[in-house]
Amino acid sequence: MSPPLLELRGLKTGFPTRAGEVKAVDDVSFTLKRGKVLGLVGESGSGKSVTGFSIMGLIEPPGRISGGQILFDGIDLAKLSREEMRSLRGRRIAMIFQDPMMTLNPVLRIDTQMIEAIAAHEKVSRAEARTRARDALAQVGIPSPEERLDAYPHQFSGGMRQRVAIAIALLNKPDLIVADEPTTALDVTIQAQILAEVQKLTTERGMALIWITHDLSVVSRLADDIAVMYAGRIVEYGTVADVIDRPLHHYTAGLIGSVPSRNKRGSRLAQIPGMTPSVLNLPEGCAFRTRCAHADAACEATPALVAQAGHLHRCFHPLREVAA
Template identity: 70%
Template structure:
């Protein structure tokens, strides 16, 4: 095993039990992430990417449960740890940034109280030292007048500022891994670009690994080192960002790229992937994407396994290729 390998998720399966049956939200997902690297996890809503992040963090609540696979973090299988052991790792060695910063921030406590308590919960540190570190971390996130912001309550900050504070709290303990679940989706593009740049610089500076969960390929294009594309609970394509975006092999990946506004001719209708995402309770036999795929054939009635397209560029498809006859719409 590589000394730089930080996270090794093997054949992860997470299901939600409902009256209608078991929903395979995450189905045989494997991820490898090295120190200081950024992985983009991309897919439509309902593809399972957020549930993958919550499964790694051990935050799946009933009626959901992780039913299979291994989650090795620094060589330890997180699935074998007790609740107390997991709480010591969560927030300390692994942190999560949520789409809604109010899932991180307590609305009735000042920012300095929340940041100082976070530090003192995991480290033996004085209030003065913790306060100074909180102030410096806010400054690293590009927050102006950090001393003033520390004295504010969450409702006194703008949405973009609250998200920066939430990210600062995630970075406060210098975790080895951060899982970011679409934290910039609700922000305007200017603030989004600033936060992406700051997060990228900080993770590289401290050697922190990052999983950036998003539905927006344009976000991860300039941020991530590697990219995994999810569909209906499975990773259908993975590789370096350049491999996946410059030479996409799965029809779904090609469809996502073609549907970006910048890839469409001005004045014409936006390209789109035909059909709808499948009901996870009633997945088609074989490849889940086959009902929407212009290349589907009888071979697709069997579930495809990964094939290597070269240089660890993996794809689950019987008809891989960057150009699709007849387009994607």
């Protein structure tokens, strides 16, 4: 059995404030193998994006990784210097941001930006780098790639800019890509095209992919495994089939129930009551208990991540026990 490409062990990432430390990521663990896709799901503020930025070494001070390990191909990324991390980032590990303009410089042509991304890690001629850039644009479905290399970012539509951002992430054939909600702002048709392209590239190249999103319908089509995050912690973790079809945590069930396609026509859209608590001042015990109809005195203790029915959950009253 092949070892995982990426393994997080008890990752903790915090941001100190005058009121105390914000525990944005608190004891997160998961594994990811080559050629597999992990969907990291949760509401805004659940810690999923900070998890991605922690893996990439993009946590800016005073924020810091305060505990745990990020093992990438046996290397603990949390212990690398900025220079060592920079040599990996863009070459073996790449990131696709939610807003492509965070990746693209508006005053530089696309070919300039793509050639620089290659030259930062390899000594190749400009002609060879341009050829690779053109091929990468063609691979993500951009028509007339040779001509589009000479264009500026503002000359592309939002969907095309995101395709360019994906092409840049793929330039150096990384082993791992972290995608932070890259299709959220796109229309459904373009989103479906990009998802199909990413899935094909992951399979063909044997890359590992972390897809960060709040949209369960997206990861149900794309991912192999799903980790559901709430208030900085993973509350449910397993295969797509197990988590989507047989959820155990009430938060996961609430996310699934709020997807419009699962509601009957004419009925009110289901929603999770209350608001996500501040990670600076979480309730004692289970962080979800203030929004859960099944919470009782037992939930005032902190639940552990336990195995049941083939996957992991963090709940004292999992759905199957409540249903029974």
